[in-house]
Amino acid sequence: MNASKMSKYFIPCLTVLAASISQAYASDESANVVSGEVTPKLIYFNYNGGPGGGSPQYLQAFGSERSWTGNGNSGLYADLDVDLKIGDYFSLERQGFGRDSHRGAIKGGSNDIGFSGYYGHYRSGSSGLDYLNRPGTANNPVAGGPGTADNYTLAGNAGYLTKFNDDTGGQTNYSVERTRYGLGIKFKPDLLGKGTSLSFNFDGYKRDGNKFATYVFGNGDITPNSADQKQARWRGYNMPVDEAMGRFSWNLTANPSGMFQFAYDGSIEKFNNQARTALAGDFKSLVEAVGGITLGATNDMHFVPDSTLMTHAFRLSKTYDKTAVAAGYSMSQLKQDSFSNDQRDPISGYSKGKIGTDNAFFNVNHRLSSSVGIEGFIKYAKRENNSSDGHVSGVTVDETILQRNVRDKWGVRIKDLESLNYGLAATFNGLPAKSSLTVGWKHEDKDRDLQYNTIPAIGNLGAWPTVVMLQDQSKSNELYLRWNARPTKDMTLRINPSWVRASKTGYTTEAEDSFNLKTSLGYALTKQTHLNAYYHYKDKKNGDHEFVNTNKPANGAVVLGTEYKQKADDTFNALGLSLNHSPSEWLNLSGSLDWAQNDFETYFFGTDVRRFETNIVFDPRGASSYKVDTLSLTLNGDYQPTDQMKLRVSYTWSDTSGDLRTTSTATAGAYEVNDKIDNNLHSLAFGLDYELKNKLTLKGGYVYDRYKDKAFSNLNGGHHTLMMGVSVGF
């Protein structure tokens, strides 16, 4: 059901509901006050720039409009805003921003029963910013000519990325519509007894559209293995999207005899992928134009399974005079309902997709005195992958390894994942500068049950611990401070530093050492002028992972057993300042300026054979860095020059610039710039409300967005939106 159809049925239903409530309240004058406004409006939009002149891919990724006739470049659309209230017991709201961006909500009830409903519809471009700008594609030609990547045209090399093959048939328009909806009813304590409530909800969504998907065939997939065939490996196609999700959930909350608060939440959710999955056979003729294809014709590309998720959660809380306690436990089961052709093949041995989780927490806080409070918590989580392990028919292998045919097998897999967090904190109130200070400590312990493929009997194609940087344990401690102060009546100050030190990390992305600082300041300069500022800093380092050579190459340059550490250093800075000035009740001005910087550095390594093969040699080939600055400015003004007129204006500018660099040796300081990030976005919005007469208001709005990307000029483009409407109040 698309949004326009849904709203066609939804709104009349809501109107009937509203009318019935209104009738019921007819005898109660105080409850029968109907108020609201209806705003029919006309919206004109126009896109410029991008491929074809009317398809700015970046801007459309954040809202892709269409006209009444379906034109996606420019056109008109009629829409309607509704805001209706009946007394204090019923409200209905719909906001429309065009054919592909609108939402509505309904809410009502009494002290006994409440109900609610909502829907929302949003369409966005889904081609991805890469599609038209991938190196080597026709839109981004390089030295080797359109469709090739320059560095792959050198003699002796015809790698996977030599040439991109477009199987879309010229399709450039990719978008996905998402329509979400829900209904809920709640039976309140006044009806069921003190402290007891029962609610039922249904939430769902529908996703429709298409997106661009890529895939790459391997050496064994295309034969013979000549340079020509290699050029047929990298391909992309138009992938349909048609998904639906429905979740029915319920909640029971009770306060048995006033002893404690209890809540039980349950849900059952069904996810269905209704789109036909593309098969390798769909592209077989295209690939075979240059060579044979060995991949099975029925092999699914980007298969998305249907699944069912069931959850149950229980929570308890109790508040004593000086102590509060909260505890909870939940479990979930995710089950795969449909299987790909490949998985259905008996040889794969994959017939069960099942993941279970358990979560629990216990929190307690106690007020030792009016100025000192203490708190403790413990939290446990477990994820268990109970899916099929798989097997290869006729081959004796480790039964814990999933294998597709004989070629593809699981490299490393997390069978179980367990985490335990606990911590203590003390809060001191009534300190100088009207401040409070919290001193806390947290510990995190993660344990992974990792499985590796070690099957030398059928070719050394497994991944071993020595060549994978994933480790089975993470252990860290965090110390943090939270200082909140109100040194003067007009000032608030927050300073929150924290330190993390890990003795073990599972991933390089985890912090082995980290310092994090968050600060914010709020200050009322005058009664009309308020200032807010923040500064965030985070420095995260990890040197806890290394590669170990298992071979000594012929040239003897690398020593057997040599360890190379993978070091990652990530620094983040953010600074912001905002000012709000309201010189009168008719004028409100605000502005903010924000700066953020990401600065990251890591090594990369070369190997003499594929990473999952035996007798491997790692050699650090260089460092890579990524440093990007973002600056954004936002200005807002609301002005009411007369009783009849209200004006609004907003302007946002954001600019992102930086580069990615690599070196060719481990120690060289001369970085080569490999990629640039350099783009900016301007967004200007005007709004006008003019009261023609009592309860009749003219509304207008204009928005202009302009995106400019200096690295990828094909993304440049603009978007105009003009809206005119008349609001009728009642």
Added chain:
Amino acid sequence: MKRLIGVVAIMLGLGFAPAWAGSHGGQPPVGAQCLDCHEAEVKSHGKHAYHGDCVSCHTSAVDHAKAETAKESAPKGSRPESINAGLPKSEQCLSCHKNDAKHMNFAFSDHAKANVQCRDCHGSHTPKIKSLTAGMQKAGKDAALCVSCHKDVQAKFNLRSHHPLREGGVSCKDCHDPHGGKQLTLAGKTTQCTQCHQNVRGPHAFEHAPAVEDCATCHNPHGTPNPKLLNLAQPMLCLQCHSVPGNRHGNTGLGTNGQTISATALRNCSSCHNAPHGSHMDQHLRF
């Protein structure tokens, strides 16, 4: 579905309306004397004004009223002291609202730990956000309320890649429970994201370990300078954990060893490994 929605809506309307009609008799507020000065607050749509018991929230209201009365009868030239009626603390709100499943653990929530009171977000008499700026029209009032404090997060929604908050595609509450917190969650780290992104949750025959553990390993949901909400640009993001096999990903073609990575050629690892969240048939996560 269309019919179901219609039938349910009509049943709700016809079935429950009479029951509600009987439960509200237009009871006068207990704090009626407050209305002499504070009529505007009660006329608003705020439900709490109709609870009528001003004193239960404004704990110093009686003293405030006495002081104001004294001021009226005070001799000229004297300056009787004013007393603030007092604003409710969270504990007062929760004395009634703790029965709600959403609020029962508020004492341990992230907001409570940061000394945020109910009144900081909830307007008892009128909504906290009365109008929206021109740039936040699509985002809505809920989001405008959140970013009025979380300025740093608002700035992230101005970054090149962001969840469509300003554009009206999502709201803060779609992901965040303002009454909850990290210590109270009963869901895994990926569960929050896969409540909307079910298409990547699997189960996958071939999983990608970091995607199994925590979406935030690679993504920042608010916004980043990189496409697809990635924390770092590719290939740096991937290179942190993945070495580069020379005979597959190098760029010189000069043998199997000693090849350097070319970020130009490998700008996007996901150009080929297009199933980074997991695959059903390929251990290399290509499709």
